[in-house]
Amino acid sequence: MQTIGLIGGMSWESSAAYYELLNRGVEQRLGGLHSARTMMASVEFAEITALQEAEDWDAVAAILAEAGRSVERAGADFLMLCTTTFHRVADQVQGAVDIPLLHLGDxxxxxxxxEQVESVALLGTRFAMSRTFFTDRIAEHGLSVMVPDAAHHDELNRIIYDELVHGKVLDSSRRTVVSMISELWDAGAGGVILGCSELELLVKQADSEIPVFGCTTLHVEAALDRALG
Structure with a gap:
């Protein structure tokens, strides 16, 4: 079994989900008392969010690159960023280490x-939806990518940062997000990407008429395939 290197803390809720899903996944695949071999470096969310808001991406990259080097030194065989938004500096992190980075966009x-889906919609933080670093990576695979109307970005951002990162899962917010998904379906989306780990706490496949692609779940499954393969 390979050792999985995790860069977490963005938010701790999402990092906890990664850790739990990786260990449950190993237990399900191998049985008995088996668990995942992991190394995690957890950054301070308030600090890195402030740097993001200041557009100081060199500083963000430096922090995450050092976190990546630390788990590499600790024995990790490959690396995961437990976040969507901060894949903005994924190339810089990859360039700072000698182990592979399992890129969430891929x-x-x-x-x-x-799933033979040709057009997908991305739901995530305001930053992830308003920039192209993540949608462009997805589009490299031949997919058409759309995002909700800009009028919805602030509300979705509020749900993520004011509720979900604090563990608050509200039915009213679920209805709001499901309504956004319906609009995107009407606009031609054949599937929806939950491009923020915390959104998987809120929306499930049963809530949507189109395929739902949960970033954390898929990232974990890909990591398990690599670690156990």
Whole structure:
């Protein structure tokens, strides 16, 4: 079994989900008392979010690159960023280490292609939806990518940062997000990407008429395939 290197803390809720899913996945695949071999470096969310808001991406990259080097030194065989938004500096992190980075955008795109979906919608933080670093990576796999109307970005951002990262899962917010998904379906989306780990706490496949691609779940499954393969 390979050792999985995790860069977490963005938020701790999402990192906890990664850790739990990786260990449950190993237990399900191998049985008995088996668990995942992991190394995690957890950054301070308030600090890195402030740098993001200041557009100081060199500083963000430096922090995450050092986190990546630390788990590499600790024996990790490959690396995962437990976040979507901060894949903005994934190339810099990859360049700072000698182990592979399992890029979330590639994992999600491959899952959509396998389901024969041609057009996907991305739900995530305001930053992830308003920039192209993640949608462009997905589009490299031959997919058409759309995002909700800009009028919805602030509300979705509020749900993520004011509720979900604090563990608050509200039915009213679920209805709001499901309504956004319906609009995207009407606009031609054949599937929806939950491009923020915390959104998987809120929306399930049963809530949507189109395929739902949960970033954390897919990322974990790809990591398990690599670690156990």
């Amino acid at each position: 994992v999600v795109a491959q899952a959509a292609v396998a």
